[in-house]
Amino acid sequence: MRILAAGDHFVAPDLLTRELTAEIGTDHSIEELRLPWPLTPFGRVAEVDEASGDEDTMLTALRGAEVCVTQMAPVTRKILEGAPDLRLVVIGRGGPVNVNLDAAKEHGVQVCNTPGRNAAATAEYTLGLMLAAMRRIPETSAALAAGRWAGEFYTYDNCGPGIDGSTVGLIGCGAVGSRVARALTALGAQVLLYDPYADQRVLRESGEPVADLDDLLRRSDVVSLHARLTPETRGLLGARELALLPEGAVVVNCARGALLDEEALCDALESGRLAAAGLDVFAVEPPPPGSRLRTAPRLVMTPHLAGANTSVAHNAARIAAAEVGRFLRGEPLAHRVI
Template sequence: MRILAAGDHFVAPDLFARELTAEIGTDHTIDQLHLPWPLTPFGPVSEVDEASGDEDTLLAALRGARVCVTQMAPVTRKVLDGSPDLRLVVVGRGGPVNVNLDAAKERGVQVCNTPGRNAAATAEYTVGLLLATMRRIPETSAALTAGHWAGEFYTYDNCGPGLDGATVGLIGCGAVGSRVARALTALGAHVCLYDPYADPDTLREWGTPVDDLDALLRRSDVVSLHARLTPETRGLLGARELALLPEGAVVVNCARGALLDEDALCDALESGRLAAAGLDVFAVEPPPADSRLRTAPRLVMTPHLAGANISVAHNAARIAAAEVGRFLRGEPLAHRVV
């Protein structure tokens, strides 16, 4: 059987290939395609989102392949229509947004993802970004690098708030949010959770469930976003919602940029209503040169790195390879979405 490993500069094609070989042996042909992400940002390709590469290159690489393992390749209707031998696409990420699922279903192509591959990494990064934002770590580091021993950051007005005793509201409490909740509880925070799709009894294991978003915002010194981006959650935190937060609150987003109204966030930072914010994700990535985010005060920004560490790359390749093994053995797929 011919398999295409369409990797990138994070989960490399040879990493996919090594894990596939370990899982299924050497009796199959594994070809490799190298996509430009993340050195070139992902984006929409035809009708799919967050993809890397182009349809024609992928079509050529898929000729004769029955399986495609990838993170970012644009598996569009055109690609599926032009790949009659393809029977399985395994996407090494939490959501297969780079695959036209309707077209795959029409053509009898099964699609799997690799849920949970970066949950621990994203949770770790969220806590790190939250602490860096609250305690002004990047700002003070930059001052010292420039030769200034910034004693003014030790003053009451400038040293920043702490987590011990703070109320932290988490919006969304799945694989990432639940890990963040446990970590913050260990640091002395009081964690409140808003997730209308989660079982309240399960939420109680990690903090205090709150069944109304407005109520969560009114009581939260810090808010961290962990929801999926859907038509219902797009713009979830806008000007009205940010105004419900206590004065001096902190907002962190390591989920999806479009959950948060960036102009409203800038307004709240510029007015001083928010003490600080930390963003790892943006509505447009990278933010345009004229984005207000680039000049907003007390804003820590990182380039969509929360889910990136070495363990995540290996997790994605290993989980994907296990799905290919199940497919070849005729076993039910563990993470099938189509």
């Protein structure tokens, strides 16, 4: 069987090949392709989102392949129509947004993903970004690097709030949100949880379930987003919702940029209503040169790194390879989307 390992500069092609070989042996042909992400930002390719590479390159690479293992390659209708031998696509990420699922179904191609591969990394990063924004770590580090011992950051008005004793509202309580909740509880926070799709038992185990989003916002010193981006959640936090937060609240987003109205966030930061914010994701990535985010006060920004550590790359390759092994042995797929 011919397998295409379409890696990138994070989940590298040779890493995919090593995990595939460990799972299925050396009796199959594995061809490698390296995509430009993340050195080149992902984007929309034809009708799919968050993809890296182009259709013509993929059509050439998939010639004769029955299996494709990738994280970021576009799997569009054109590609599926031009790869008649393709039977399985395994996407090394939590959601197969770079696959045209309708077209895959029409062509009899099974699609799997690798849920949970970066849950721990994203949860850790969320806490780091939350603390960086609350305790003004980047600002104080920059001052010291510039040769200034910024004693004013030790004054009451400038030193920032802490997690211990605060109320933190989490919007979304899946694999990432539940981990963040446990860590925050250990640090002494009261954790409120809003997730209309989660099991109530899971919510109760992770914190205090809140049935109404407005109620959570009114009670939260810090709000962190952990929801999936859907038509219902797009723009979930806008000007009205941010105005419900207590004066001096903090907003953190390591989920998806479009969950948050960035113009409304900038307004709230510039007016002083929000004490700080931390963003790892953006509606447009990277933010364009004229974006107000680049000059907003007390805003910590990082370039979509929450899910990136070395363990995540290995997790994605290992989970994907296991799915290929199941497919070759005729076993049920563990993470089949279609």
